[in-house]
Amino acid sequence: MNFYKTRHWEKKRSIILRRDKYECRECRRYGKTTVASMVHHIYPREDYPELSLISQNLLSLCNTCHQKMHARTSHELTDKGLEWTKRIGPPTSLLP
Numbered sequence: 001m002n003f004y005k006t007r008h009w010e011k012k013r014s015i016i017l018r019r020d021k022y023e024c025r026e027c028r029r030y031g032k033t034t035v036a037s038m039v040h041h042i043y044p045r046e047d048y049p050e051l052s053l054i055s056q057n058l059l060s061l062c063n064t065c066h067q068k069m070h071a072r073t074s075h076e077l078t079d080k081g082l083e084w085t086k087r088i089g090p091p092t093s094l095l096p
């Protein structure tokens with residue numbers, strides 16, 4: 001089952017985009033307004049499936065910024081991606 005095709009994800013994704021006013025949150029940090037085209041998992045799904053649908057772990061981004069969060073050849077986070085994990089705190093603090 002492809003997670004990104006599930007109704008749960010579709011619903012959560014639209015909630016997050018609405019929360020972020022359909023704008024890229026990373027661009028906003030630099031005073032730019034860019035339309036968000038996707039929702040990023042701050043802690044990657046591969047490593048933290050339990051955070052897949054936790055709002056605090058989700059972030060609206062433009063494609064350009066999303067590409068800067070992950071290393072090109074793996075799911076590993078870049079320094080920029082890791083910055084966001086620090087901003088939201090440790091994984092255990094995000095669970096209800």
Ligand SMILES: [Zn+2]
Pocket residue numbers: 024025026027028034061062063064065066
């Ligand atoms: Zn952006």
